[in-house]
Amino acid sequence: MENIINALPYFWEGLQLTLYIFVVAIIFGFAIGLIVALLRLAPSKILNWIAKVYVDAIRGTPFIVQLFFIYFGLNMLEFISLDRIAAGILTVAINAGAYYAEIIRAGIQSIDKGQTEAARSLGLNATQNMRYIILPQAFRRMLPAFTNQAIISLKDTSLLSVIGIAELTQQGQIASSTTFDYFSIWFAVGVIYFIVIYLLSLLADFTERKFVLR
Amino acid sequence: MTMIRVENLKKSFGDLEVLKDINAVIEEQEVVCVIGPSGSGKSTFLRCLNRLESITGGHVYIEGQDITDPKLNINKIRQEVGMVFQQFNLFPHMTVLQNVTLAPLKLKKGDKAAADEKARQLLDKVGLGEKAGAYPGELSGGQKQRVAIARALAMDPKIMLFDEPTSALDPEMVGDVLEVMKQLAKEGMTMVVVTHEMGFAREMGDRVIFMDGGYIVEENVPKELFDHPKEERTQAFLSKIL
Numbered sequence: 459m460e461n462i463i464n465a466l467p468y469f470w471e472g473l474q475l476t477l478y479i480f481v482v483a484i485i486f487g488f489a490i491g492l493i494v495a496l497l498r499l500a501p502s503k504i505l506n507w508i509a510k511v512y513v514d515a516i517r518g519t520p521f522i523v524q525l526f527f528i529y530f531g532l533n534m535l536e537f538i539s540l541d542r543i544a545a546g547i548l549t550v551a552i553n554a555g556a557y558y559a560e561i562i563r564a565g566i567q568s569i570d571k572g573q574t575e576a577a578r579s580l581g582l583n584a585t586q587n588m589r590y591i592i593l594p595q596a597f598r599r600m601l602p603a604f605t606n607q608a609i610i611s612l613k614d615t616s617l618l619s620v621i622g623i624a625e626l627t628q629q630g631q632i633a634s635s636t637t638f639d640y641f642s643i644w645f646a647v648g649v650i651y652f653i654v655i656y657l658l659s660l661l662a663d664f665t666e667r668k669f670v671l672r
Numbered sequence: 673m674t675m676i677r678v679e680n681l682k683k684s685f686g687d688l689e690v691l692k693d694i695n696a697v698i699e700e701q702e703v704v705c706v707i708g709p710s711g712s713g714k715s716t717f718l719r720c721l722n723r724l725e726s727i728t729g730g731h732v733y734i735e736g737q738d739i740t741d742p743k744l745n746i747n748k749i750r751q752e753v754g755m756v757f758q759q760f761n762l763f764p765h766m767t768v769l770q771n772v773t774l775a776p777l778k779l780k781k782g783d784k785a786a787a788d789e790k791a792r793q794l795l796d797k798v799g800l801g802e803k804a805g806a807y808p809g810e811l812s813g814g815q816k817q818r819v820a821i822a823r824a825l826a827m828d829p830k831i832m833l834f835d836e837p838t839s840a841l842d843p844e845m846v847g848d849v850l851e852v853m854k855q856l857a858k859e860g861m862t863m864v865v866v867t868h869e870m871g872f873a874r875e876m877g878d879r880v881i882f883m884d885g886g887y888i889v890e891e892n893v894p895k896e897l898f899d900h901p902k903e904e905r906t907q908a909f910l911s912k913i914l
Binding site: 572575577579581582590595598 | 827
């Protein structure tokens with residue numbers, strides 16, 4: 459117990475970094491996902507193909523390999539210099555982006571094509587149709603899947619400890635290896651993750667109720 | 673004045689040729705009903721008139737403008753051509769009022785108060801003034817279709833296309849929708865109506881077009897077409913449904 463209390467300030471520091479990386483990465487990830495989903499559905503075959511290659515490449519490789527490639531691999535290029543945190547955020551964002559792209563694509567395609575026909579027949583162009591008719595409806599259907607992916611991304615940030623980012627799991631490593639109290643420390647780290655993720659799913663439930671399907 | 677001119681219109685879905693060679697002229701204020709067996713191409717024909725279906729061959733002119741011209745801004749044309757669908761296709765995430773005001777607000781850049789006011793008038797006209805704040809999910813089929821008509825009218829179209837507007841309705845709802853359409857016809861709206869409502873076609877149609885197998889087989893004033901069909905296929909079709 460004493461070991462946990464002593465470690466709490468470090469956990470707090472680590473948690474802040476975890477949440478910072480998570481929030482920034484999820485915002486970029488969502489933007490990437492939206493763009494890639496729209497490319498995937500665009501009328502151009504080349505754009506479809508680019509989007510598909512991206513999604514397949516990310517889904518087909520482990521997160522940790524992506525992280526190593528971005529942090530160690532890309533940094534070998536002369537014109538690129540990413541610090542740990544930037545590389546971490548980039549990896550989580552690029553990884554989540556691929557999954558978000560699929561969630562958004564499926565959501566858009568789940569909307570009845572009569573909706574597009576009605577909107578276009580009124581004279582709305584393709585962009586206006588997407589913005590006012592399709593995305594608002596699709597977004598509601600995507601919410602549960604978004605929550606899932608956000609939780610996965612939050613847990614993925616723990617893997618960033620392997621490149622030495624001092625996020626929550628890394629703080630756990632340090633605390634446990636200095637105290638040798640692996641049981642208490644890792645139990646406490648688990649509880650902290652659990653609480654954060656539980657709060658996140660409460661927030662998601664609330665949002666879902668607010669944007670109730672009609 | 674000619675509102676719609678269709679010349680040698682062809683439409684294929686892959687290898688399937690749905691419209692083979694359609695020629696038609698629709699004048700201002702005319703009400704033209706299109707009838708025919710399912711699979712005859714009548715809905716596809718209607719959907720080519722605002723290019724909701726891409727056109728494979730031939731020309732369609734709306735008020736003299738060739739909508740098969742790829743340089744033409746089809747969105748401008750569509751603002752002049754209202755469309756009503758069998759499945760209503762109301763926007764479920766918006767209230768009835770928002771459904772009606774969406775296109776005018778986004779496309780005509782008018783102010784909201786004026787758009788709301790006009791929408792309320794249109795909703796009154798279709799008998800649904802008190803439903804302005806409701807969501808489509810709270811309406812019956814007949815009410816939904818009348819909202820869909822109001823939504824199309826909000827853009828002040830010069831032409832209205834109806835794609836089997838009463839086919840998805842419970843029988844007791846059909847009358848209200850037809851009543852609104854009759855009112856519209858009396859006000860001089862140019863209308864093309866794909867329908868199975870032979871009573872409406874006979875009463876309100878200035879002309880009836882009978883389609884079968886991707887062709888216009890016969891067209892005439894309703895009385896002649898229904899009472900003295902000239903073509904064998906028309907006779908066969910009418911004998912089955914009347």
